[in-house]
Amino acid sequence: MLDALDLRQRLDGAYDAFAPYSRPLVLHVSPLRDSEKLLKQLTSKPMRLLSVEDVQEYASAALTTVGTLEDYKYFLPRLINLAMESGVVEPEMIALKLKGSEWWAWPKNEQRSLKEIFVYACMNAFKQHPDDHLAGKWLVSLAILTTDLGEVRTYILAYNNDCCALQIAHLLLSDTLFARNPSERAYWEYVPETTVNETRSWLLCEETRSLLLSVGSRTASNDAWLLEKAIARQEELIQDRVN
Template sequence: MLKGKSRPYTRLSSMHLTPTLQRLLDQGYDAFAHYRKPTALETSPLRNPEKLLERLTSKPLRLLEVEDVQEYAAAALTTVGTVDDYKHFLPRLLDLSVDSAVVEPEVIALKLKAADWLAWPQNQKRVVEQIFAEACGQAFRQHPDKHFANKWLVSLAILNVDLNKILIEIETSNNDFCALQLAHLILSELPFASDPFERGYWMEVPDNTLQETRTWLLSQEIRRLLLSVRWRIGSKDAGLLDRALAKQEQLVRHRHQ
């Protein structure tokens, strides 16, 4: 298996690849290595399976670029391919989801849910969850102008894993960007929309997880975090925190009515 990776398709929203995240991605390749690339693809009549397969198998797995997998990433399991096919490509899709804005972790999470991923072998479940959790933690340590961490948090919520550990890590982080990411999420109002169709990918989150996340975002602990960062951060970002604090107060009042 190739150990080096090509990263030719970079975007402003790409995430800094920490040694831990790199190690987990490598473990992902290893965990799914025995799923061989398909020799044929089952597709709907509206697709060209030969052309799609040619694009997907034109290079070694680790060298596939966003353009090679983009159509498959969106259509897998619904109109293209099987669960075993998806397991073959999953490590590269996870890799590219960290590296680009095109392969969305939320879409991967929905595909995993459709593939009944919680029934997969333990080593596969573990590495997938660890990749999502590490990517989420790393995203919260970046400025929201560069990377919106919500995409990883909602992905974990879609996967229906226990969020307590990652929420505690975010809440207790000494990184000011965590507060900015939380402010951005609160201001987006996505988890709080009464109409499910206005929640974005939060619409796909189990109701109990959604309610727990709402409670956490409106908690005094998060308010204290936003306030503590407010007094030491630059003027541009202070405005973001002020707006988030006001929005949080408004959402709390609305919840108690």
């Protein structure tokens, strides 16, 4: 099972993998942005100490209107680190930028490090309460990276705990994953249709249903309503498939 030490080791591995890239001395930006101010925000302290406020503008604009790929690789470990800690830096946006940069053609150690840390971050998120972290953000990020989700889905159900069930409930109640129109799927729009359908089937399978029912029957917390709604939603979606 995953623990905090495993996750920290993967994160340290990402810092090591991208250590050859140098801190930028100049940022090439759109004329609408303040290059000097942005560079100061990003370089006024050691990278591992950069805050969400320091990187927020860069995280969304990188590779489109700010900076080069080499710049992005330098900051990438810290961006992933902050994505684990805060909803402000979105893992989905990082995944889209990696996909647009053809990360599968990067050096093997960089590919391996990224895959490991996204997988472990996703699995770790499914062990957290949804009020603290939404695991669906990491699941769709993995799907955007075209990572095979089969093993990850198996591990998630093996957790068989309350937080895992609540995270799955959030996915079932989402209006995006099950939207028929791809343009209404938010970040799932960027995921291959095969992966979308496989993820839907996983959420509607008997093993997932058993997890929701078992946790729902034993919990007396304020989260019971969420599980009840998810179980009802699952039944509706299964019926839609049958019909």
